[in-house]
Amino acid sequence: MTKHVPPVSPDKTFRTEILSGLTAGRKTISSKWLYDDVGSHLFEAITELDAYYPTRTELAILEQNRRKYARLPGTRGAMVELGSGSSRKTDLLLGAFSDLSVYMPIDISANHLKTAAEKVRRAYPSLAVIPVAADFTQPLGQLPLLPELPVVVFFPGSTIGNFEKAEAAQLLGNIRKIMPESTMIVGVDRPKAEEVLIEAYDDPAGITAAFNQNLLQRINRELGADFDLASFTHRAVWNGLESRVEMHLESLRDQSVSVAGTRIDFAAGETVHTENSHKYSEEAFTGIANEGGWRVLDRDSDKDGLFSVYTLQAV
Numbered sequence: 001m002t003k004h005v006p007p008v009s010p011d012k013t014f015r016t017e018i019l020s021g022l023t024a025g026r027k028t029i030s031s032k033w034l035y036d037d038v039g040s041h042l043f044e045a046i047t048e049l050d051a052y053y054p055t056r057t058e059l060a061i062l063e064q065n066r067r068k069y070a071r072l073p074g075t076r077g078a079m080v081e082l083g084s085g086s087s088r089k090t091d092l093l094l095g096a097f098s099d100l101s102v103y104m105p106i107d108i109s110a111n112h113l114k115t116a117a118e119k120v121r122r123a124y125p126s127l128a129v130i131p132v133a134a135d136f137t138q139p140l141g142q143l144p145l146l147p148e149l150p151v152v153v154f155f156p157g158s159t160i161g162n163f164e165k166a167e168a169a170q171l172l173g174n175i176r177k178i179m180p181e182s183t184m185i186v187g188v189d190r191p192k193a194e195e196v197l198i199e200a201y202d203d204p205a206g207i208t209a210a211f212n213q214n215l216l217q218r219i220n221r222e223l224g225a226d227f228d229l230a231s232f233t234h235r236a237v238w239n240g241l242e243s244r245v246e247m248h249l250e251s252l253r254d255q256s257v258s259v260a261g262t263r264i265d266f267a268a269g270e271t272v273h274t275e276n277s278h279k280y281s282e283e284a285f286t287g288i289a290n291e292g293g294w295r296v297l298d299r300d301s302d303k304d305g306l307f308s309v310y311t312l313q314a315v
C-alpha cells in the first residue's frame with residue numbers, strides 16, 4: 001500500500017531551496033524564484049523595453065508564420081503553454097488556431113496564471129481553458145483531458161534557455177513522455193554581440209536590476225531575512241564558454257545576513273548567481289531537441305537572425 005506523501009507546500013520548497021542555495025560553495029538561486037507577483041510584473045515591464053529585443057522579435061516571427069503553425073495537427077486539439085507568458089503571443093496563436101478546443105497554460109505563479117486564464121476565457125468563450133499551477137521544471141504527472149486530443153505545445157520566450165543544457169533536454173524529454181504524439185513551437189534566442197546582450201539584461205532604466213533585486217526583497221518578505229538591498233548590486237555577465245548571459249547579485253562589502261534564522265556570510269565581491277539565459281545556435285539547439293526525443297521540423301527567424309522559433313515533432 002503506497003504511503004501518501006502530502007505535497008511539500010511551495011513556501012517550504014522556497015525556504016529549503018533558498019537556504020541550500022545560499023549555503024552552497026558557489027551561492028546560486030534558481031531563476032524560477034524570480035517570478036512572484038512583483039517579479040512577474042517587472043518581467044512584463046522588461047518585455048516592453050527597447051533593449052530587450054527577444055519579446056518583440058519573437059512576436060514578429062509568430063505573426064509572420066502563424067498561418068503555417070495553424071496547419072500543425074495539434075491545433076485541432078489542445079494547446080499546452082509552458083508558462084502563462086505574455087498574452088500577446090498566446091493571443092496571436094489562439095486567434096490563428098480556430099479549430100482549437102482546449103487551452104492549457106502551466107505556470108508556477110498561480111496568481112499570474114489565474115489572471116491570464118481569465119483573460120483568455122473572456123476573449124475565447126468557446127475554448128475550454130484549463131490552467132495548471134505547477135512547476136514544469138519538475139516531471140509533470142499525466143495532464144487532464146489530453147490523452148484523447150492531438151496536442152501542440154507552445155514554449156515561448158526562450159525560457160528553454162534558462163535551463164542548463166542537460167536540464168533542457170530532460171525537460172523536453174519529460175514533455176514528450178506525457179504528450180508523445182505532440183508537436184512543439186518553441187522560441188530560442190541566439191548568440192550575438194556581447195554588448196547587445198548585456199544591454200538587454202542590464203537595461204539603462206534599471207528594470208532588470210529591479211527584477212533581479214526583487215529576489216532579495218522576496219526573501220526578506222517571505223523568510224524574514226534582513227538583506228540590505230543597497231549593499232547588493234545587479235550584474236549581467238556574458239559567459240562565452242557556456243554561450244549564456246548570467247545574472248548575479250554582487251555583495252558590495254563583507255556582510256552577514258540572517259535568513260530564516262540561519263546566518264549567511266558574504267564577502268565583498270562575492271555573488272549570488274540568479275539566472276542563466278543560454279543563447280543557442282541552430283546546431284546546438286537541434287542537439288538538445290534530439291537528445292530530448294524531438295525532431296526539428298522547421299525553423300523560422302527574423303531577418304537579422306536575432307531569434308528563432310522552432311517547430312518540433314515528438315519522435
Ligand code: AVJ
Nearest residue numbers: 046157158159162201208277
Ligand atoms: C523569458 C525567462 C527567458 O531569460 O531572457 C529577462 C527572463 N531575465 N531579463 C530571459 C529575463 C532577464 C527571460 N525569459
